[in-house]
Amino acid sequence: MKDETPPDIPTFADVLAARDRIAMHIHRTPVLTSRMLNEMAGAELFFKCENLQKAGAFKARGASNAVFGLSDDQAARGVATHSSGNHGTCLSYAAGRRGIPCTVVMPRTAPQAKKDAVMGYGGRVVECEPSTSSREAVFAEVVAETGAEFVHPYNDRRVIAGQGTCALELADQVEGLDAVIAPIGGGGMVSGTCLTLSQIAPRVRMYAGEPEQADDAARSLKAGYIIADDAPETIADGLKVPLKDLTWHFVRNHVADILTVSEAEIIAAMELIWKRLKIVMEPSSAVPLAAVLKNPELFAGQRVGIIITGGNVDLKKLPWM
Known part of the structure; x- marks a missing residue:
């Protein structure tokens, strides 16, 4: 097997x-x-x-581990992810602590409080449709544009x-x-x-x-x-x-x-x-x-x-x- x-x-x-x-x-x-x-x-x-x-x-734990585990060369390009809210917020938090840019692809239907939280920590929000397929397609465009390190929300x-x-x-x-x-x-x-x-x-x-x-x-x-x-x-x-x-x-x-x-x-x-x-x-x-x-x-x-x-x-x- x-x-x-x-x-x-x-x-x-x-x-x-x-x-x-x-x-x-x-x-x-x-x-x-x-x-x-x-x-x-x-x-x-x-x-x-x-x-x-x-x-x-809790996602501040995984996001911080990913961000502070990056080499200086990786960190210089920033980080990016797709998230319904909490991972994006926490990745923005961790990126802000390290002083690097962060872009988050979020469903347009995500709670405004979560979008505001991402931006409050200095992250950039790019909206997508509320489906996995749309989220991943829009995210691919973001990575092609920025060259940022992908930090997946969980995988x-x-x-x-x-x-x-x-x-x-x-x-x-x-x-x-x-x-x-x-x-x-x-x-x-x-x-x-x-x-x-x-x-x-x-x-x-x-x-x-x-x-x-x-x-x-x-x-x-x-x-x-x-x-x-x-x-x-x-x-x-x-x-x-x-x-x-x-x-x-x-x-x-x-x-x-x-x-x-x-x-x-x-x-x-x-x-x-x-x-x-x-x-x-x-x-x-x-x-x-x-x-x-x-x-x-x-x-x-x-x-x-x-x-x-x-x-x-x-x-x-x-x-x-």
Whole structure:
């Protein structure tokens, strides 16, 4: 049987190197708990608050690792990416810290708050249509024009290694975890978490949460090959992108299950977190809690890490308004 492992899979050594490289550019984010949410779930929940990360999202980790790992010659040409928001914002943040240009291709339908955040960190926004095919076509034009270093939002060993530093912190902050769950779109955070936990805590089960209306990762896991939707519609705007070869490697080899939730369940979980943890977070970040509450039999009596991936939400368009 042909070996399906991609040639550029990051290693745990890459995660450790990323931790040292990005330490001065990111926050060690806190872990919050809620007695009421524990009672609702029938489990002990530990919320890793990457919404309080630099630039408001976990993606500051992978972006910083990629930017500060560039040679001076590479950095001089700048960096570019395509992103629905958080990766573009975080890459602009990291590029600004290094003093190099950054261009981000974004869907025209992306929240204005996320476009403003990219520009606020000094990045340039180029709009595309809200589909994977349009995003990649417009991005190819940008790279041809600028010669910038492509930092993929998730299918990049530097990015995955950077995201893996979040699980390093979580394991240090909370002992005896039984499971960890994170939202999944392209799979960068899930992959980094799988990479780290498989090395330092292999008994911990890894789950992913996904919107029912953008459930290509769940269908991929069941089918055994990548299924990519071109333009899914969900309130969880950060989870609309498909898996790629590097992230698929970690999903198929390490994820116990991908749990899907409805739009109403996402909104309800988001409102719960706002009310009970008193923190601002975006719809994508509510998907894991929604999945835990929907599947109590999987988590009953266990210690569960929940990664809140980002807090960049348009406050003028909250879903319950």
